[in-house]
Amino acid sequence: MATKSSLAPPSGAAGALRTPDSAWDSRQLSELAQELAQLSVRELTRTSAPVREPRFIRNVEALLKRGFEPRQLADMVKLVAENSLHLSHPRYMAQQVAAPVPAAALVDGVVSALNQSLAVWRMSPAGTMLDRSLAQRFKKLFGLPRTAEGTFVPGGSFANLTGLLAARAGLDPKAWTRGGANIAVLCGEQTHYSIGRAAGIMGLGTASVFPIPIDKARRTDAGAVAGVVKKARKAGYRKFILVGTSGSTPTASFDDLVALGAAARQAGAWFHVDAAHGGGFLFSPRYKRLMRGVARADSIAFDPHKMMFMPLSAGYVLVRDGALLHRTFEQDAPYLFSAVERDYPDVGRFTIACSQRFEALKVWMALGAYGEGFFGELVEGVCAAAHAAYEYCLQSQVLEPVHEPAANIFCFRLRQRPKNAAASSRLHFALEEAVNGSGEGYISSTVIDGERTLRIVVMNPRSTAKHVLANLKLVERLAREEARSRLLSRPLALLSVGSLARSPVRP
Ligand SMILES: Cc1ncc(COP(=O)(O)O)c(C=O)c1O
The missing domain is CATH 3.90.1150.170 (Aspartate Aminotransferase, domain 1)
Incomplete structure (x- = not known):
């Protein structure tokens, strides 16, 4: 029981691991690593109650007040873990955050140890190679051409923002320098809030977001798009982004992407698909039909940390016109980006982050080890x-x-x-x-x-x-x-x- 677990008294020199010399001592670190790895395994395989310790507030408040020695670090982490919400418990079924695939969660510790910054090839040469190999794989998974481009982002919200930024670059290339853009975002009533938030962040204004009614199956009603385009036109908009959702947040309803893609073409709109939840369904021969039409998208948000069961975080954005994503962020940074074209790019040129975590490692390894099936x-x-x-x-x-x-x-x-x-x-x-x-x-x-x-x-x-x-x-x-x-x-x-x-x- 978390409350009964007491910290072991510090053994040996109290200052061990506390000085710059001893903090990197490999023997002591190996012991610590084993204890922490055991904790991870215990968490990943948890079946015993509680799913959330009922007295966690009292316990964590007490824990926040206590000091501890480096040797007690694993015990402290254990106390925090015991009082945390246990997503790997089979009776946890609350939100769209996964009980992670164990191998991926364990590899994640190595991601921190390697600490490669993926934005710049020089800082992550092997990492960039794995990252680019995964980009090819994801393009294929979604049926996009090889000329498409993709990159990790911290999650679906960033993927939607990046997709909409690419849309703006496509619809109004001068908006990046000039600012402002007269673009309406049309999306179903059940669309995730990050779409409206992206419109706010981009300065399009949340008033530029026009809701499309949903049908009986709680999908965005493709038949209602033309009417909503008309409404947006009347409000003065001439350029449009149509958003489809594959796996809506409240009910995991999957929009008819074939019909929405056709409606987007009809309206001359950019077609963005928020497949943050549904992207992983493409791995299932039985469920991939729900994603039919996704290959028509101009941009796609996909969260491997949802239905690919990856530990946080692993978000992904794909843009059909890869060259356009490169133009979306028109900036140079000679202190970082390469002065010459290489076989492998500086990913930072086409993603928001300047420090990009090597998320590809856990995803690439898990895919390789287990296979898509x-x-x-x-x-x-x-x-x-x-x-x-x-x-x-x-x-x-x-x-x-x-x-x-x-x-x-x-x-x-x-x-x-x-x-x-x-x-x-x-x-x-x-x-x-x-x-x-x-x-x-x-x-x-x-x-x-x-x-x-x-x-x-x-x-x-x-x-x-x-x-x-x-x-x-x-x-x-x-x-x-x-x-x-x-x-x-x-x-x-x-x-x-x-x-x-x-x-x-x-x-
Ligand atoms: C459909 C959809 N899009 C986007 C998001 C945002 O994803 P993230 O939490 O990874 O930012 C969610 C989150 O639940 C979602 O359900």
């Missing part, structure tokens, strides 16, 4: 688990599905809930908090059609139907207890827990 199997496994939740809710007396999951995200709610939307939202949020506070499971919630619903996102390849159903049964049990306490005239007993008593629940 392995990642397809992982995708299919988590989707099967989410579907089992849907089937359970169809039969449940307490829970009902909000939608049939197309992939690994599933929203559900109480069959019997307050008629008042605000009260219903409050109750569902309270249930989420109660599940997460119990230490037994971990789920999330979102707002669908103005009402908060519960949500599971299965991102752990070791989560099976058994774990999903255990979480749903926990929700049922808590909901029944809540209903009973209401009958006893102690309404919304769950709402008295923690922060809920103090803060209003949105919406």
